[in-house]
């Protein structure tokens with residue numbers, strides 16, 4: 102029989118098999134020699150009073166086989182099936198394509214950017230020569246913003262849907278099994294390319310289609326229904342079903358939809374700055390020890406505060422990560438944060454954002470649908486100018502920024 106129970110371990114204990122076996126034997130009353138193996142099925146850190154790991158363990162005695170944590174997916178041959186046209190090969194577009202395949206439908210994906218294999222050269226040119234390719238960058242290209250995202254896989258939202266299946270799919274396509282058990286799963290930017298390539302290959306193997314350098318530029322409507330798409334300004338394709346998965350960065354899509362007569366409505370969003378700290382500082386605050394040592398991961402934090410009736414909060418905190426240029430349009434600056442799977446950079450960074458409402462930026466456009474987009478663009482352009490007119494983000498101390506004092510450099 103497989104036994105399952107919760108345990109609390111000091112970091113050095115958890116990584117010492119003999120100490121874990123002793124604790125398991127004591128707590129479950131099973132003699133150590135009868136335990137054939139154990140595995141962690143849930144893991145989180147509690148650093149409130151001394152640092153401890155809370156883990157749920159499954160314990161096998163002789164002859165027991167652990168139940169499979171992996172998902173079981175039915176990918177059909179959809180080469181001759183009814184089609185669904187999907188715009189955007191980001192996480193939303195690719196997961197929609199996989200869902201189509203599992204439901205017996207053929208996905209046809211159009212992506213404005215390049216495959217992950219080609220995209221990396223444009224990212225290199227942006228990082229080293231500050232040359233932006235507006236169609237292939239940190240936000241556009243196979244995997245969307247997701248490919249160069251940090252790959253943190255948890256959410257504070259209550260509308261979570263079937264998170265387990267998403268994690269199982271990511272594991273199926275190459276993420277470590279750890280993501281199925283960690284309370285705060287993380288993949289890391291360095292691992293996401295291969296996962297995206299594997300998803301694409303599955304779509305193609307099942308008879309779906311993925312087209313790169315293929316930007317949606319118009320819709321074909323008949324009786325108020327979408328009947329076709331226009332790609333790259335000239336190529337027209339009929340479609341019965343259309344999924345728009347163009348993400349947050351493609352501002353042009355809203356202007357196109359508006360010109361095609363599609364009903365749109367403005368909404369609030371959050372905006373802010375990236376703050377960067379030495380990782381050792383965050384470790385010492387969170388773990389309350391001078392050094393985090395070899396058993397603890399780079400520490401993270403989460404801040405939420407109400408200021409004058411508005412939410413101000415940390416967002417997308419990246420322990421052991423770096424800040425990157427996530428712009429898609431020339432003469433703007435946009436920053437975001439990412440980290441590799443080892444989270445071993447000496448810096449931590451985090452978005453500190455404030456909730457904005459449509460009335461805050463109503464004056465930025467005569468058409469209220471676009472005022473938020475225009476406001477965003479105005480700030481991004483100002484950041485570019487203050488950065489000296491190069492793809493270099495202006496920087497200053499956070500306290501100075503909050504107080505409106507000091508200089509940006």
Ligand SMILES: Cc1cc2nc3c(=O)[nH]c(=O)nc-3n(C[C@H](O)[C@H](O)[C@H](O)COP(=O)(O)OP(=O)(O)OC[C@H]3O[C@@H](n4cnc5c(N)ncnc54)[C@H](O)[C@@H]3O)c2cc1C
Pocket residue numbers: 188189190191192193194211212213214239240241242243244245246247248249250251252253254255315316317318346347348349350351354417425427437438439
């Ligand atoms: C540096 C960075 C770090 C991040 N870290 C995290 C994290 O740790 N955890 C997390 O949950 N989220 C993170 N995010 C956010 C996350 O990446 C996005 O929420 C996610 O990628 C959104 O997925 P999406 O598919 O909706 O859109 P996107 O990823 O934006 O993908 C949209 C795709 O559509 C394509 N597209 C747009 N317009 C057109 C068009 N007209 N025609 C054809 N194709 C088009 C784009 O090229 C893009 O590939 C991060 C983002 C960045 C940039």
